[in-house]
Amino acid sequence: MAILKHSLDDHHVLGATTTDAPVVEDTIEARRARRMAALKKVAGIWSQRPDIPADGLEYQRELRSEWRA
Incomplete structure (x- = not known):
């Protein structure tokens, strides 16, 4: 949350919202789970x-065999 300070010590809060947005858990385990979920979506996209x-x-x-030495 950003605070704008005027010269008369009057503080105004910028970007404050009153919505009840869900809080996203940002632990190492949560980040790992999100990363694994994303990786599983693309795993094997060329398998067929x-x-x-x-x-x-x-x-x-096979690809490198086509390169010139």
């Missing part, structure tokens, strides 16, 4: 592609 190898290392080697 028949044109690339399922093994990531094999896919990387």
Whole structure:
């Protein structure tokens, strides 16, 4: 919450709201759970592609084999 101070020691609160918004828990465990939930949404997005190898290392080697030395 920002406070604007005038020269006469009169304080005005800026950005104060009276809504009852839910408080988001910001502990290490909560952040880890949110990160894992986001990662699980994108995990395996290429798993159903028949044109690339399922093994990531094999896919990387296949890509690098096309590079010029």
